[in-house]
Amino acid sequence: MLNYKLLEALAAVIDQAGFERGARALGLTQSAVSQRIKLLEARLGQPVLVRTPRLGPTPLGRRLLNHVQQVRLLEHDLLDQIPALGDSEQRLRIAINADSLATWWPQVTGAFCQTHELLLDMLVEDQEVALKRMRDGEVAGCICSTPRPVQGARSHPLGSMRYRALASPDFVRRHIAGEDGVIPSRLPAEKLRSMPAIVYGRDDRLQHRLLAEMGFDEPFPHHLCPSSEGFVHLALSGMGYGMIPEQQARHLLDSGELVDIAPDHALDIPLYWHHWRHGGSTLEQLTDHLLRHCSAMLLPIPEQQPPRPGTL
Missing domain, CATH: 1.10.10.10 (Winged helix-like DNA-binding domain superfamily/Winged helix DNA-binding domain)
Incomplete structure (x- = not known):
């Protein structure tokens, strides 16, 4: 025993x-x-x-x-x-990526936590590595970009978050636009090699994936900023360009405070909810709630490009 x-x-x-x-x-x-x-x-x-x-x-x-x-x-x-x-106080420990926490997660889960008197311990992890927290036994559920669950758990698709390469107008003038002020449809390698990017952390590969899609796979200068809010502020200040969730920056795009420097290269990142198979009724109810409400906040996961297990 x-x-x-x-x-x-x-x-x-x-x-x-x-x-x-x-x-x-x-x-x-x-x-x-x-x-x-x-x-x-x-x-x-x-x-x-x-x-x-x-x-x-x-x-x-x-x-x-x-x-x-x-x-x-x-x-x-x-x-x-x-x-x-x-x-009977209930605490649920989960791992969640910072961008979900800064956008759709509070709107989707706020009422549920109030109704069920549920307290959350939220560990902020990149969507590519959150599953490790679950594998290590530290959390009962997680949001990640990997569809394959760990042993003893289930995985459910929630939807996709769209990321765009955004920068301030001042950054565009200094690093990208030609003399006519126009952003080229394909950024030349010399610009990608020299202009500073903003990367969330060591595990964040979104910037690398963007540049690979643009045919650039060399090292690039970058700031590290492990804060979703700080990430946006750095972009607004003109310190660099970065992959920012469209949800988070829509009003800044509309106002012209940020500019999409690679409109043909938006990245749709799939998100999956993982939880233990035998985690009790509260965990099951939270799962049902997420599956009912996330479709209104997230984009569909493209069927023609099914996500592969592993990192992005």
Whole structure:
């Protein structure tokens, strides 16, 4: 029989990214949490954590974390039916990309969370790598660009987000437009090689994909900006051009504050909702809600170009 006090110690250390913060979350001393982890490892006969170079779960630890998260969700279902058993506060831990969080996600999920008194712990991850959080047992669901689910989970297509290469008029004048002020239909390699781009983070490959479609595969200068709001502000300031969701920038395009520098190369990025098969009724209800409402906020996933498993 599993000792859930030991499993809660493991979950707290991973959730809080450290023994000290994990102990504080449990109301225990760091020494007590360390002893629980050691006892768990002794009973299982193998480690559940990798401590260096970076704290993280072992393969066995990931399986245990998945189990703990699912037990929490199932316990909430039971507490809803039998309130006398204890506190029925429900928290759901998910991984979501910053651009979804900045555009359609609040409008789609706001009313649902209020109705179901659901609290969300949202880990912001690029849509290409969010599934790793689920595979590692850290989240019960995630938004990502990969259709293939991890073992024990389901995947549902939500729709696509359209990204456009946008820059300020001042940036266009300095780096792109000819003497007549016109943006060329095909940007020459020397311009792509020299003008600075804005990239969200190390895992963000949208800019690379755009340039590959334009026939350019060389290194390019770029700013790194891991903030969806900051990304737009950098573009508005003229510091660089970047792939920005059309939803987020539509009013800026309409006002002329941003300009599409590659109108023939918009990228439609598919989004999929992944969740555990046995995650309880709240997770199932959230899934049904997303599938009913996302079609009004996102573009269809093109059938003629089915997304491939893996990174973009």
